[in-house]
Amino acid sequence: MRLLLDTHAFLWWWKGSAKIDARTRTAIGGADVVLVSATSAWEMAIKIALGRLRFSGSVAHAVEACAFTKLGVDFEHIEVLRSLPLHHNDPFDRLLVAQAMVEGATLVTHDHALAPYGVPTLWF
DSSP: EEEEEHHHHHHHHHHTTTTTTTHHHHHHHHHHHHEEEEEHHHHHHHHHHHHHHHHOOOOHHHHHTTTTTTEOOHHHHHHHHHHSSSSOOOHHHHHHHHHHHTTEEEESSSSSGGGOOOOOEEEO
């Protein structure tokens, strides 16, 4: 199984938050590949700069420490993004949906506003 973590899913995993239920923790721990997108690092950098998020250290190092796989943004992701309807206004979330589609990954998220896209999703 290939999973792509939404930004909040990665942050909550990193912090060991109880917001991720046991079923989802088991799925993440047992997945063949767990992807964390550069999109999430970008979103985090913006929130840190705005004072809306605290995160010390390198996001890349945190991804590696979790034994997750870094996923860059590719032109194919952008092409799929262009075709997505505007069900959701958050550009970071829409790009994550496009990446999940292109990468054949299940999106791990708590954001039910992404449901209209029909991408395979692990809700928690």
